[in-house]
Amino acid sequence: MTPQPAERAGLTMADVARLADVSVMTVSNVVNDRAERVSAETRRRVQAVIASTGYRVNVPARQLRQGRTGSIVLAVPDFASAYFGELGARLAERLRPHGFRLVMELTRGTLDDELATLSSPHLDGHDAIILSMTAGTARDLADAQPRKPLVVIGERSVPPGFDHVAMDNIGGARLATDALLDAGARRIAVIGGQLDGPESMPVLRTQGYRDALASRSVPLDESLVVAGGVGLADGERAIRALIKAGVKFDAVFGLTDAAALGAMSALAAAGLRIPHDVKVVGWDNTELATYAIPPLSSVEPDNEAIADGIVRLLLRRLDDADAPAETTAPPARMVHRESTR
Known part of the structure; x- marks a missing residue:
């Protein structure tokens, strides 16, 4: 009955x-x-x-029995980033049915703040942490020895024993560069690029760009690789600097959508038409890309799969502290819009 x-x-x-x-x-x-x-x-x-x-x-009763707070921290370098805002929304939506709330914390991309986030007194108020590591190294992470479940996101290498969700940086950058080459571009400026250095997002995406050029026998012009940040202002400054220096380019690959959107603003101010004079591609496929004028072509790193992977690894680690560590990086794909057509 x-x-x-x-x-x-x-x-x-x-x-x-x-x-x-x-x-x-x-x-x-x-x-x-x-x-x-x-x-x-x-x-x-x-x-x-x-x-x-x-x-x-009865989620509160279960958490009380398990000695949990029901709080998960997402520590990111930048609150102004559309990407991290959208990632936070995706994670919160996925964690809620499991009785967890998401708390976002700012690290400013500094080693001190990243390590402070992993410190024992800080973690006592939370059940687990998702850390976007941009300054720390594998050695820093190993030395920190966080006592709570941790999932690392980002492109820094992590030591054995840590769960890691990354992006297909090299593959995605090849897709972006190929899209511009297929559209007829030959002198592609990279905003936020980095030709050498420790493994990082700028280095890996620049490597994908270089690989794509080499596969088409297009020579690399290092003056087109503009180092620096990947925010809106960074993209605008990079284009203004290229134009002032007289560097010729017919396409722009922004290593984030924000960098690409900033570049589009500078191009418009300089009287250059998109895509007729300069074609533009971004990365992250954020909602802002669809509202750009013209709409921005962008690398889709599979944001949904990334959020799914983070939550899956986090819940597994909370359930079984001795589960084997896992690294995952969903394949990227290219989303074509009017900025490259």
């Missing part, structure tokens, strides 16, 4: 187990999405009971 609404309010996991004729542990495995531990038939039976009774997990 199906419990009436008044009865459902006090329904426990033991009640669901009794109605489904399974153990409490089996019900726990189903509600915590540990599908590998439960047969498909049993899972369907438990889910049917849950659906018919309206059973809901």
Whole structure:
């Protein structure tokens, strides 16, 4: 007999187990999405009971029993970045059904702030951390030895034993450069590029750019690789500097959408038409790219898969501290819009 609404309010996991004729542990495995531990038939039976009774997990009570706060930190270098804002929204949406709230924290891209985020006193108020590491090295991370579950995002190498979600930087940069070459460009400026140095986002994306040029036998002109930041103002400054120096270019690859959008502003101010005079590509496929004039072609790093991967690794680490570490980097794809057509 199906419990009436008044009865459902006090329904426990033991009640669901009794109605489904399974153990409490089996019900726990189903509600915590540990599908590998439960047969498909049993899972369907438990889910049917849950659906018919309206059973809901008492998240605060479970967190109290587990000694958890229900808080996950996302530590990023820049709050003004559209990419990190959109990433935070995706993560919050995915974490909410599991009873976690997302808290964002600013590291300013400095080593001191990244290490402070990983310090024990700070982590005591949270269950886990997602860190966009831009300044720290693998050695810094290993020395920090954070006591709480950690997922590292970004392009810095991480030591063994740490979960890592990265982007397909070299592959995505090749796609961006190929798109511009296919559109007829030959002198492609890279905003935020870096020709050498430790493994990082600028170095890896510049490597992809170089690989694409080499594959088409297009010579590399180092004057087209403009080092510096990848924000709106950085993109604008880079284009103004190229024009002032008399460097000829017929395309721009911004290593972020923000850099590309800043470049588009400077191009418009200089009377250069997009895409007729200069073609432009960005990276991140943020919502802002669709509202640019003209709409901005951009590398899509598979933002949804990245968010899925972060949450999957985080929940697995919270459930099993001894699970093997994993690194994942979804393949990128190119989104073509009017800025390259």
